Amino acid sequence: MLAINVPADGLFLAVQNKAAGDYSKENCERIIHAYIGKMLEAKPDVILLNACYRRALTPSEVFDSYLYDVETDSDGYACRDAEGKSIKTLSPVSDNVSKYFASFFKCARVLLSRGIDIYQMAIDRIRESDTQVYLSLRMNDGHYTGNAAVNSSFAVKDGGKHTVEHDGVNLDFSQSVVQNYFLAYITELLENYDIDGIELDWLRFPGILPQQKRADRSIIRDYMQRVRRLMDAYNERLCLAVRVLPTEEENLAEGLDVCGWIANGCADMLTVENFYVPTNYELPIARWREAIAKRNRENKPYLLYCGSDWAVACTPRYSVAMSPALVRGFADTCLAEGADGVYLFNFFEEDDTSSFELVEDASGAHLENCFVTRMIAARHPEALPRRYVHIGNDTKRYPIALGQGESYAFSQTKKNLSDRVRLVIGTDTDAPLRITVGDAAPMAEERIQAPEGFAYIPREEIGKQGEFIYAVTQAAPVVRSVTLSADAVKENAVIEIRNMHAEDVKILWLETVCE
Secondary structure (H helix, E strand, O other): OEEEEEOHHHHHHHHHHHHOOOOOHHHHHHHHHHHHHHHHOOOOOEEEEEOEOOOEOOOOOOOOEOOEEEOEOOOOOEOEOOOOOEOEEEOOOOOOOOHHHHHHHHHHHHHHHOOOOHHHHHHHHHOOOOOEEEEEEEOOOOOOOOOOOOOOHHHHHHHHOOEOOOOOOOEOOOOHHHHHHHHHHHHHHHHHOOOOEEEEEOOOOOOOOOHHHOOOOHHHHHHHHHHHHHHHHHOOOOEEEEEEOOOHHHHHHOOOOHHHHHHOOOOOEEEEOOOOOOOOOOOOHHHHHHHHHHHOOOOOOOEEEEEEOOEEOOOOOOEEEOOHHHHHHHHHHHHHOOOOEEEEEOOOOOOOOOOEEEEEEOOEEEEEEOHHHHHHHOOOOOOOOEEEEOOOOOOOOOOEEEOOOOEEEEEOOOOOOOOOEEEEEEEOOOOOEEEEEOOOOOOOEEEOOOOOOOOOOOHHHOOOOOOEEOOHHHOOOEEEEEEEOHHHHOOOOEEEEEEOOOOOEEEEEEEEEEO
């Protein structure tokens, strides 16, 4: 199964970049329908539309939007005038943010002021297909929380008392006023849109309870039950989805008893994912299944998705955009390990960003738009090429430093093999390495040359050329590969990399490539 989460900036920037100044309802509808149509080429089972950051992107009478601040009472509900209309004031504007973010919410402000609802347009287009549509809510967000135009007035009112540290940043969901504020918004969405589900995105951002209350798992459990009852009142077949941190332990530490939500019938769809990058090819799916089974005595049905962000990162500060080959490797790993589906987050189209891949052909190395092809790739994880990135074990993360004679050992088990399988290793120096599989003789290595224009980027240059990179050779000054036999990627086959140099060497990147 395949789920695609469409970020709000993706929708609005599609309009801004293609409208040519014409923000008429007809032109916006044409752009949104075409944009959603591209995603539908991947035949996703679910498209989730991200409806809010700290402010709503949908027209709202109960939740601060990018056009209005909504006055709320002491219970978190919108204050009403004598005619029953919510009391609103124009939200502030600011240019004191990145050009990217400023352009996105300025476009939102224009459309909202004209009564143009691109969410309704997107839902109408999705309804023409067999794909289900959910609305996704960020329960917190960290973008420019100090900026009044981006942050909500609700977060900073009364000295920020509704936030965890009373600083206007993370909303405190132990407070009924915060819970009610979101419940009112969920109610509005259910009333206004024909949808199949709601996702509560607890992953954006962690830190939803004060430290001293995180051991009390009943706080969010009870809130989840409130949301479930609200949704059931509209339609018992509506899906309540959640997006959370990758391990049960990490979620419990935040006060999120995810297994309990499934056991008590609150959550129908679970997506586990790293917070932002790196995309994690080694999500603990079996451990999740086991932990849920212990609690889920009534066998409440649920779906477990594995989430990928727009990029995969190993070395500090480097993020390689997810190409179709990387998507196939991620999807293949998750599905082979027992996930029900793959969830693609932040996969959207914008010029010169993550929707491009490095291609080498007769004309040389260049970037090609892969917006559609990398989503389609998630539907065909058995196709070639496939790339699997190893992110390190529980005790060592990148960079992995090896002193003289020290080694790093790991298993890279893959079930869908091909005629040619390579291990790609990125290091900080040209130091000699000995690479072995089990008791076999050391393997001969080949050097991977950087395509012109895509050579290693020194740390001090990051940010000057953009945060996105498109090749392993941009992340490590030295990249080498060895050809692996089928035995090397069988279960329990240990691959060992030993430093044969007198100086330290750092492993910056490890991936297996099936071609």
